[in-house]
Amino acid sequence: MNALIDRFGRHIEYLRLSVTDRCDLRCAYCIPEGFKGFEEPEHWLNFDEIERLLGVFAGLGLKRVRFTGGEPLLRRDVVGLCARVATLPGIEDLSLSTNATQLAHMATDLRRAGVTRLNVSLDSLRAERVARINGRDVLDRVLAGLDAARGAGFAPIKLNMVVMRENADEIDAMVDYCMTHGFVLRLIEVMPMGDTARRMGYVDLQPVKARLRERYGLVDTLLPGGGPARYLGSRDGRFTVGFITPISQHFCDTCNRVRLTVDGVLHLCLGQEERMDFRTLMRAGASDDDLRAAILQAIDLKPERHEFTEAPHKLVRFMNMTGG
Numbered sequence: 303m304n305a306l307i308d309r310f311g312r313h314i315e316y317l318r319l320s321v322t323d324r325c326d327l328r329c330a331y332c333i334p335e336g337f338k339g340f341e342e343p344e345h346w347l348n349f350d351e352i353e354r355l356l357g358v359f360a361g362l363g364l365k366r367v368r369f370t371g372g373e374p375l376l377r378r379d380v381v382g383l384c385a386r387v388a389t390l391p392g393i394e395d396l397s398l399s400t401n402a403t404q405l406a407h408m409a410t411d412l413r414r415a416g417v418t419r420l421n422v423s424l425d426s427l428r429a430e431r432v433a434r435i436n437g438r439d440v441l442d443r444v445l446a447g448l449d450a451a452r453g454a455g456f457a458p459i460k461l462n463m464v465v466m467r468e469n470a471d472e473i474d475a476m477v478d479y480c481m482t483h484g485f486v487l488r489l490i491e492v493m494p495m496g497d498t499a500r501r502m503g504y505v506d507l508q509p510v511k512a513r514l515r516e517r518y519g520l521v522d523t524l525l526p527g528g529g530p531a532r533y534l535g536s537r538d539g540r541f542t543v544g545f546i547t548p549i550s551q552h553f554c555d556t557c558n559r560v561r562l563t564v565d566g567v568l569h570l571c572l573g574q575e576e577r578m579d580f581r582t583l584m585r586a587g588a589s590d591d592d593l594r595a596a597i598l599q600a601i602d603l604k605p606e607r608h609e610f611t612e613a614p615h616k617l618v619r620f621m622n623m624t625g626g
């Protein structure tokens with residue numbers, strides 16, 4: 303039974319856990335170059351605290367967890383943490399979002415530790431463009447990581463492309479690449495998280511969706527995962543492309559998720575400020591009953607929707623801090 307039901311009747315069964323706010327890339331829309339606001343390591347939840355808190359969540363109805371960040375594969379012994387979370391009673395699905403720079407040597411261990419699904423970020427197939435958008439020349443490493451993930455048996459592998467003015471001309475190349483390699487492509491509208499993201503040049507994905515539907519003869523498709531993407535697929539079922547459109551068509555009425563930052567703060571919405579600090583609670587000696595009560599109280603705070611369109615300057619939090 304799920305006790306995690308908010309004021310708007312939404313069942314919260316999915317938690318995105320930022321296991322670190324550090325990253326080896328500097329994607330222009332995410333962490334600005336020179337960013338200095340990283341969380342102090344002594345504030346990071348340790349593995350025992352994470353396991354305990356997620357265990358209490360799972361007892362209340364949480365079913366799915368995704369590790370994100372920052373770059374989750376940079377957290378020391380993240381594979382060990384995966385194994386602990388994957389075996390928590392009630393957790394049915396453990397997935398991970400990664401930039402894949404470390405994936406070539408970690409894919410097999412992650413799979414063995416119980417990670418079921420992988421999302422990999424890739425905004426361009428051109429090395430110089432990756433260097434510019436993502437701040438480091440890592441295309442070869444990312445492609446090697448994708449190869450390793452396939453070799454380790456991850457399926458489906460979803461490839462996340464944030465679409466902005468600079469890479470919009472590569473959408474068809476990315477579709478062809480994903481068709482050839484058997485990846486699910488997801489196109490994402492850039493969200494106004496901080497000034498740099500706001501400068502990236504928003505591209506409305508609705509016309510792109512209509513064009514791809516026509517060009518590749520795609521039809522509406524559903525994909526398990528419970529996320530916000532709306533999918534189109536080829537008639538033979540071999541290719542799928544998802545559209546994550548927080549700006550042109552928001553999906554707040556079906557939002558089933560909350561986000562826990564590396565320092566133990568639960569954010570009830572990516573685009574709003576409602577939050578609850580579980581690190582302070584746990585370190586002050588809260589019992590499991592106290593945690594249960596606090597979780598239910600927090601779920602009650604979940605706002606109806608974000609306001610990226612009406613108030614694009616409202617949010618001063620960068621994506622690496624909340625966990626994208």
Ligand code: SAM
Nearest residue numbers: 332371372373400401423462492493499621626
């Ligand atoms: N480092 C991991 C990765 O690269 O996937 C996980 C963290 S990253 C913050 C998660 C996702 O958020 C990535 O797909 C990234 O492209 C996306 N993202 C970051 N900032 C964004 C923004 N302003 N708008 C839309 N997507 C964003």
